[in-house]
Amino acid sequence: MAMAVAVAVLIVGSVLFHLLSPWHSTPLASNWSSIDNAVTVTFWVTGAVFVAINSFMVYALIRYDRRRGGQATYEPENAKLEKRLTLWTTVGIATLLAPGLYAWDKFVTIPDNASIVEAVGQQWEWSFRFPGKDGVLGTADARFVNENNPFGLNPNDPYGKDDVLIEGNTVHLPIGKPIKMVLRSKDVLHDFFVPQFRARMNLVPGLVTYFWFTPTKTGKYEILCAQLCGIGHYTMRGYVIVDDQRTFDAWLKKQPTFAQAVASR
């Protein structure tokens, strides 16, 4: 009986905790409502299953407690019941998978009009690069990294000359436009994680990775590194400031291009 009561209390307690808890997703600040919807659907379906199976178990624990007397029933199998349960489970799983894959299809499809922004990670700071007027990021390689060229841009690549370099840990982005965030690491794995944007991806040295999102709310958001990157991992913070288009344009204009940065050194 104690066990049945304990499980019953935990079922009710878990549901109440879910409904009343002050700790839920941070308010969404990007286009990824489809991800939030998939999360919500998953909570409903799994929550219902959690309550149903456990409640059934509580009932069984009370009803078939040995202290009520009675003998166990000998019933090795029940093929019909087992088939039916398998079928309904499969339906439930498909219900979860559909919105998940639907959102993922959007996730892997970069809109044609997405503008490119690069985030560069190194232990334990962020920097950023815009492609400049030509809209193309110049090539980069670890071999080119030095004090005068912290981004490791290829000095002979004409596409790199007009790239705009942001050396602080803060980047501005315009609201309402899809951004293809291109990610590059100079040393180890990192992860570009802004909880409010939902979308994120690892930075992998030797590879260029990417993901996309559209900022939908102006404001200042923290970037947390979410892939263990050494002793200073927890201090690796950056900021994304989402501006209206005009403020953004004015800010971007003030930032140096690669050519200017080289000339000033």
Added chain:
Amino acid sequence: MAYATLAEDLKELHHPKSWVGKYIWSQDHKYIAVQYMMTAVAIGVVALVLSDLMRLQIGFPGSVGFITPEAYYQMITMHGMIMVIYLLTALLLGGFGNFLIPLMLGARDMVFPFVNMLSYWVYLLSVLILVASFFVPGGPTGAGWTLYPPQAILPGTPGRDWGIILMLASLAVFIVAFTMGGLNYVTTVLQARTRGMTLMRMPLSVWGIFVATILALLAFPALFVASIMMMLDRVLGTSFFMPALVSQGQLLGYNGGSPILFQHLFWFFGHPEVYIVALPAFGIVSDLIATHARKNIFGYRMMVWAIVIIGGLSFLVWAHHMYVSGMNPYFGFFFATSTLIIAVPTAIKVYNWVLTLWKGNIHFTVPMLFAIAFIFTFINGGLTGLFLGNVSVDVPLSGTYFVVAHFHMVMGVSPILVIFGAIYHWYPKITGRMWNETLGKIHFWFTFLGTYLIYFPMHYLGLLGMPRRYYEYGHTAFIPDTAHYLNAFITTVALIVGAAQLIFFYNMITSYFYGPKAGGNPWRATTLEWQTPTTPAPHGNWGPNLPVVYRWAYDYSVPGAPEDFIPQNVPAFGTSRNHKT
């Protein structure tokens, strides 16, 4: 009848003559099992202490002076690796595998007793190498238990000088040890079953251990090569996993390697590893539930096939650990689908456990309490797996405390609850004595309720977006103060649960000396290990004659039978209803 040759082997057993031969260099599977269990539990206690220390830092940042960022990352790394490999894998396969396989199948021992002994001593060596890393300059590695390169072998990560080398060496040695044990378990199951013990009459404990061992034999080689390759990268400067990179301002000599290749190898091992731990637990808990509910396990054949199917599928889902790793994102479609498919056989197992309770005659013994607690905890942990397996739902949750809560629930607490239940269940057979029931129940309530209070709320910190592996959060705009209070609460509970384990140790140790004599079959169970001629079972297990099996393992409450259980070695008689297997 291929098994008959070994099962009917009447060659005389060489009984050990000295104390050392019996207890130290023992080739008796029961002693080796206990050696495995004691070593695994001892190193597990180290990991438990580490977890309480790291929780102190998370709940009350800065309150313990010696927990620097270096120490914190070393603690989380060692805690994870010890728990997964050196405790859970070793305890379930080396410990329970060794004890249960020959006894449940009616064999005299493992088929290769010497290799079995060697397996334990090599395992002990791997543990010692691991422990040694606490004492080398720079301490153990702090790369996280996943040991992701490049950072695992670069400056900027604690233990880069010696810790990582010892960790990789220890893993390689562990895998050698496991391979010796594992080949033994598989061969014994296939070749040394007693007469009448068909595969479809084996208890589910053996099925779980058997399939898990096959998984481990196939999965551990991936970890083995990954360890060797990373060792070469670290020591000889090869570039298996290392691209050209600039580490702390220095251009290093590496070029052309792939960090993601390591992740594929690691998770090709790492995901089956989840089932290497889970399947023995699934099997054992099935037997606990059937025995203490006095009812046959519901849908035995379905349970066996579910174990086999889960085992097979577990090799097709590894990249669900890598949705945001930077691998080709199109993989996500395949791995999300395969991952969610695995939920179907897993759900069937849960239904069948609950349906075994249904219309049972439930005895709320301590092992049964742990088994029921397992069902509840596993349902919770399994359901949150549907979030993380479903690619786009994983994206915002990956690398947060949601993940930490999920895997602790599903492959930390769940198997641990089964292990406790199993220890309480088989302790009378191992030692011949019974433990104190009141202490067992106190230990149970602290452990079950405590672990749920630790891990259930933790999901919500992850939902909020709090990343794992953070030494401290400082001021972060989106994290409210209440989240820190919740962390302090979780830490407090974790300390209590940790301390409550002392009750368990006290109970086990004192009962060994002062516990009441248990008798040969205190649970009135059907399986062969309870039918040994003496308890504890002697060397060779069965005396002069091997048992012969006439029925499946779950003849509980058979209508018309004189008692509510019929042991597997009781011949068929008129009134019994044999299961068709």
